[in-house]
Amino acid sequence: MTFRRFTAILASLGVGIIVVIVAFLTIYAWPAIRLNGLGFLSDNSWNLGNQYGTPITVHGQQILPGAHYGILFLIVGTLLSTAIALLIAVPVGVGAALFLAEGMPPFFRSWLSFFVELLAAIPSVVFGLWGYVVVIPFFGRHLFPSLAKSLGFIPFLGGITGSGYGLLTAGFVLFLMIVPLIAATLRDALVSQPAALREAAVALGASRFETMRTVLLPATRRVLIGSSILATGRALGETMAVLMVSGNALNYLPHNIYTPISTMASFIVSQLDSALQDPTGMAVRSLAEVALVLCMISIVVNGFARLLLYYEGRQRARVA
């Protein structure tokens, strides 16, 4: 066997695991997919049924009486927490990128950029720990009550503020986890723009900030969009930190930004133990369906972002 073929086979065994993952999850979840149908995505009830009842047969599948699997609350929780994280992360990331690219003496630039990037190296569970011991008490006791009091007239900002576990806390922790990605990718793109762009803007009388805002930022628009989508993928699949600060609500649609939620990823961790109590095994298979949905979403989101960044890279290569 040639070396090339040997490498190809070994490598395919490695990266091919993604195909195996999707295939196995689909096979394992198949009875649940047939049972739950499309209602899985649109119904808002995750109910394991009567643990002591005799299993009944529905659509040819054995389930516990009263069992019903719908994950609308998970989809809503996942999308809303990610949306909040992005809503803060994009402006803050752009601001930090501008500051790191142009706003400080060159000597500090690379080290301070690295410092911000290190934020992305901190393990998820450490973010969760910090959120649990610092953010939740602070948000629950101080920030949320005063926010609800002063801005309560805005929809979804008023009402009961709860204990600090919830949508906004999860969104905030997710924001900190994804913002270094946006800030550093954009900073690199800003720094590597052709000098001629900058010189032309300055020659027309633009100040440094005006150069950044009106010339360099628009030129790097696609990098910003691509890295934001990549960051979205990260936020959607984030598990441990969200698990520790979101409140792990069950069958509960948020009515304001302080409401406890669950995301698909954190739900898989928090529910497997109770799902194992189901003697028919349908609960575990439905959890596999949750994992499959999550996997599919992240594949689509990541593929799209890579495509965008790939075209941007090709364009830049052509200019240079």
Next chain:
Amino acid sequence: MGLSTAEIRHFGARPVSGRGLQRRLFDYLGWGLCGLAFLLLSSAMMWILIIVFMRGANALNFSVITHVTEGTGGGLLNAIEGTLVLALGGIALAAPPGLAAGIYLAEFDRGRLAPTMRFLADVLVGVPSIVIGYFGYVTMVVALGWKFSVAAGSVALAIISLPYICRTTEMALRQVPRALREAAYALGAGDGRVTMGICVPAALPGILTGILLALAISVGETAPLIYTAGWSSYLWTGHLTNEPIGYLTYVIWSFISEPFETAHVLAYAAAFFVTLFVLVISILTRMMLDENAGWRRLRPWERRKG
């Protein structure tokens, strides 16, 4: 008629009114907001580091690293051992296919499989780690009957670090000058000799750095291990299957929500070890790769977390 330098300078620095003042104010406001954004990020980072290192340092004492966990107290010896066993096991499993994939993508770029392989590796990076953990549970723990075990945990970690080793290997090999390969081929060496004898040794620092970073990721992972490695308060007896094993990130996650002070102390100590390990490796590799154009692809978020 020309302007003197002094006149030009005067022209640029002249205090302006109306629109000019507005522009200047706008500039200050813009930079102020940018600085604020940066301040927010760096202070959050500082805050996390302070919490982890201050409370962690307070929690440290000699018995933490010499005793095993007893209930929610005791030490972390079993968890430290477990983390090392799982992470090293994961690297050992991920290295051969990861290196092979990196070599194939860098050296045999024109190969028929290259585009597919690159796409799959990119997709694999984005798969949430809990999905990999659940996959491991369904296949290895249940279907293969391995139960919670070192084997299942290591395989889950291997799947996570694999695309990462692949990426860094590819980047390191691409730094090797083309002339080296041409010279080797010209002397009659085959694919295998050129790659393993010439290119890989030349790219070795970069490849090892990638493996080191993959180790740091594995040490910081939690989600893929919860339902593959389980938890155990005892030292590992050497069985690959049917024996659960403890690890540090589990202690952080589950002990911090216990009502006992001893449990919190252990959680902070575990966070101290994990964060220190990850940060030291990140900083070391950054210093090693600073001059290297390829280092950009080694950014922390190319790793996934759970």
